[in-house]
Amino acid sequence: MEIKQGYHPQFDIDLKYGQECERLSAQMFMGFHEVKGDRKAMSTGNLFVEYECRNKASGIATSKADWWTFHLHDDLYVVVKADVLRRLKDDKQIRTISGGEEKASLGYLLPLKRLLRGKVLLQEGKKQ
Secondary structure, eight states: OOOOOSOOTTHHHHHHHHHHHHHHHHHHHHSOEEEEEOTTHHHHSEEEEEEEETTEEOGGGTOOOSEEEEEEETTEEEEEEHHHHHGGGGOTTSEEEEESGGGOEEEEEEEHHHHHTTTTOEETTEEO
16 A cells, blocks of 8 residues: 555544544453353344343343453454443443353343444433
């Protein structure tokens, strides 16, 4: 790819955006991660976010993690701030289902499409 010489009107904006992305990535990597495997996410299009198991709080309800990292397939991961997942309980559009081993867990069914479109990235209770 050839880099053109001269004035680039968007360079300052792109540079600031890139630097902010680097800062946020560094912050994410320094945080504590809980890693979850979701074998069905690629076929169902949903993440399962556990909050209860055998009638006791578990998963996101008890996690001390800053971030949840979901392993979806081979080298594909989705990283979500744990606070975003904790607020799913307040989202009336998110379904709750039983799942996990022996269907003994309850969890939120988070559509990947919705997550990737930023529809669950709530900032102080408001949709962005």
